Amino acid sequence: MRIARFTTGDEPRFGVVMGDVDDLGQPDDDTVVVELAGDPLFAGVKPTQTEHRLADVRLLAPVIPRSKVVAIGRNYAAHAAEMGHDLPEEPMMFLKPNTSVIGPGDPIIYPPQTQNLHFEGELAVVISDVARHIAPERATDVIFGYTIANDVTARDLQKKDVQFTRAKGFDSFCPLGPWIETDLDPQDFADGLAVQTYLNGDLKQDGSTKDLIFDIPTLVAHITSVMTLLPGDVILTGTPDGVGPMEVGDEVEIAIARIGSLANRVASRD
Template sequence: MRIARFTTGDDPVYGLVDGAGEKIAEVTGDPLYQRIELTGATHRVEDVRLLAPVIPRSKVIGIGKNYADHAAEMGTDVPEEPLMFLIPNTAVIGPGDPVVLPPQSSEVHYEGELAVVIGRVCKDVEPEDALSVVFGYTCADDVTARDLQRSDGQWARAKGFDTFCPLGPWIETDLDVASLSVVTRRDDEVVQDGTTSDMVHGVAALVSYASKAFTLLPGDVILTGTPAGVGPVEAGQRVEVEIEGIGVLSNPFVRH
């Protein structure tokens, strides 16, 4: 099932997207917290504005250096345990929304990633049970001010600027994520071409590890790391993150 959050100009609502990604059937309620029912209204996806499929009420948890090839391109070893950091939920935007390049940075990079959306409250989950607390998956761009990441030492500012966490286009709830293609394009040029099978720590391990540090709440998001090929993006360019079985997340970059 594909669940989108969208607007036709009024208040945001949720809908179920068909397999072709062309039509969306409107539902009542919030699928993370309430029973949903079809309203009978149907829209073409191209006629609505897709929003971030989830706005985390609590937190976005990032995972650093979870692909060996990315760690190598950054000149570091793969951490023995998952390297976690937090991103404020104010960084989250949806498909098509502009990523605003901050004046504090002159070296902003894209990072295409698989994002995990948590479906229920959990703590201290074991890996063998971890997928049972997952609501679904979406695409993410873990935008990073690389120069600030180096200078600050910790990553809250470099990863947490407003608009630095695009999510979308929708949540896919029924997906085997063991070996999915992850492709990032900058202005139609393929710049990242990886697979989730190359993750050092898989989804179940990451959910379990995070839950043993933080209570995970419905709507929390875990970014699972990026493959090799990260690089700079400038104002006027567009970045697309395409994940097999989910879809394409596309965002322009601007400087105000």
């Protein structure tokens, strides 16, 4: 089931995307969004009688975390190598503020404090329940579904500050979308899910979740051993190699197999 958050010009609503959508997120002409009553994370999936053509709605970030985005660094060996880092012995966590979240088509704002803004395409996990001290074998019990993220990073500030808060925390630095896929478990696929990032149509990242150093159950267990996850919290699982710079006017699109694609353009703050 694909759970979307959308608007038709008034208040945001939730809906179920019904119809054929290919792996790149391209719907057929008959795809519709059936409105849901309330927030599915708290009210459950309760369809109404109202539906809209997908082409007629504006998709928003499928979830706005009420608490936090927990991101994982250096979770692909090739990415750690390209950044000149050793492999971590345990998941390396950092936080992105919920104010960094934007949706499909929203602009990534290039702040004046940086001269080296990078894309990082990632699989994102949306949490369904209060989760504390979750064993790996119970991880799926607290996962609502999966979406796509761009862990936008001011690379020069990351190096300058020697920690990640400012470099990854600007407003607009966490695009999410296009929807949450609930009928999916990446662990079910021996070859993983393909994670690809395109910059102005050119393929830059071409990875797979099978290459995660720490798999999703391990991440959920590790994070919840440290902090409580709340419904709507998001985990970013790490990025494959191939990260690189974006400039004002560029479009970055991230496609993950069996989910769809997330596209955003880079804009100046002025």
